[in-house]
Amino acid sequence: MSRIIFQALFIFACLLPAIARPVPAAAGPTLETVKERDVLRCGVRGGLVGFSDIGVNGEWSGLDVDFCRAVAAAVLGDRKKVEFIPLNAAARFPALQAGEIDVLSRNTTWTFTRETTMGIEFLATTYYDGQGFLGRVSLGAKSLGDLKPGVRICFTTSTTTEKNLANYALNNDLQFTAVPFNSTNEARVAFFAGRCDLFTADQSQLASMRNTEAPNPDDYVILSDIISKEPLGPAVRDGDQQWREIVQWVVFATIEAEEMGIDSANAEALRKDASDPAVQTMLGSLPGIGKGLGLDDEWVFRVIRQVGNYGQIFERNVGVDTALALERGLNALWTNGGLMYAPPLR
Numbered sequence: 490m491s492r493i494i495f496q497a498l499f500i501f502a503c504l505l506p507a508i509a510r511p512v513p514a515a516a517g518p519t520l521e522t523v524k525e526r527d528v529l530r531c532g533v534r535g536g537l538v539g540f541s542d543i544g545v546n547g548e549w550s551g552l553d554v555d556f557c558r559a560v561a562a563a564v565l566g567d568r569k570k571v572e573f574i575p576l577n578a579a580a581r582f583p584a585l586q587a588g589e590i591d592v593l594s595r596n597t598t599w600t601f602t603r604e605t606t607m608g609i610e611f612l613a614t615t616y617y618d619g620q621g622f623l624g625r626v627s628l629g630a631k632s633l634g635d636l637k638p639g640v641r642i643c644f645t646t647s648t649t650t651e652k653n654l655a656n657y658a659l660n661n662d663l664q665f666t667a668v669p670f671n672s673t674n675e676a677r678v679a680f681f682a683g684r685c686d687l688f689t690a691d692q693s694q695l696a697s698m699r700n701t702e703a704p705n706p707d708d709y710v711i712l713s714d715i716i717s718k719e720p721l722g723p724a725v726r727d728g729d730q731q732w733r734e735i736v737q738w739v740v741f742a743t744i745e746a747e748e749m750g751i752d753s754a755n756a757e758a759l760r761k762d763a764s765d766p767a768v769q770t771m772l773g774s775l776p777g778i779g780k781g782l783g784l785d786d787e788w789v790f791r792v793i794r795q796v797g798n799y800g801q802i803f804e805r806n807v808g809v810d811t812a813l814a815l816e817r818g819l820n821a822l823w824t825n826g827g828l829m830y831a832p833p834l835r
């Protein structure tokens with residue numbers, strides 16, 4: 490009996506590696522569709538300099554746009570294989586739920602309610618933001634506390650903005666007059682026309698609006714108050730584990746690359762000459778990084794080579810040398826006191 494048990498265990502031990510070997514993820518529905526179409530359909534905001542906007546050369550640019558391009562580089566081999574679909578705040582989630590887009594990369598906040606009630610899932614934060622207030626310098630206010638009761642505040646509906654403002658007002662006895670609009674275009678026109686005293690939205694959008702849309706930016710100031718957490722990032726439909734992991738790890742790969750000092754300029758050389766097995770695996774000169782996602786081993790190399798690491802994407806689109814002139818702040822790497830932290834790509 491013990492000999493039979495021993496033989497059975499021995500056979501099982503021999504079979505174990507075959508049983509335990511990770512099964513390459515078969516192309517799930519979304520990856521299959523994107524590959525068949527040979528184009529990634531990406532939902533963006535449009536008209537938001539720094540995040541998603543069409544330049545005079547007809548080229549899309551922005552932080553949200555670059556993460557669309559990074560996904561295209563990873564799964565289709567080419568950053569250019571993206572169709573950008575502009576969506577306003579109200580249309581963004583129905584478009585994702587209906588499968589009109591493969592990924593939503595549109596200054597959208599990750600919240601519990603959205604993730605647990607809308608059949609969508611958020612993956613990784615690409616920009617840690619918070620809700621703030623833009624006003625005229627002539628108001629003489631540095632913060633909300635300096636303003637008189639009844640201050641008129643413009644905002645866009647179908648966003649986190651409205652509820653945050655209501656909660657803040659309740660908790661801080663802020664007496665204000667709400668001036669809601671269904672679209673930011675209308676809200677912006679009303680604000681610059683003086684039909685409200687303040688405009689409230691994510692601070693990154695206020696910087697974009699002040700520095701690229703205000704008649705004279707120096708006449709406007711972003712108040713010191715930040716009344717919410719707005720972790721902005723990509724979202725996908727529920728139910729396609731492989732697609733969620735692909736988009737999530739594309740974001741993490743850009744953060745990990747910055748931490749490892751890999752960028753679009755040195756990725757090629759590092760792929761050839763790096764001695765660190767972690768770098769070799771990340772860039773595909775050692776096998777293994779594609780298997781679990783159903784991708785080849787060069788997906789990270791293409792993302793970094795064609796689009797860049799997180800630091801490059803940030804500085805190119807919203808950093809100090811851009812119209813938005815934003816510091817890294819919370820979006821610095823954890824090693825520099827920020828929140829950008831990627832689980833290890835190993």
Ligand SMILES: N[C@@H](CCC(=O)N[C@@H](CS)C(=O)NCC(=O)O)C(=O)O
Pocket residue numbers: 534576577578579596597598645647648649650671672673674690691694719721
């Ligand atoms: N991050 C917030 C706000 C995002 C948002 O949609 N912001 C507005 C205000 S600037 C916007 O982009 N509006 C464009 C539009 O709907 O016209 C959210 O996810 O709800």
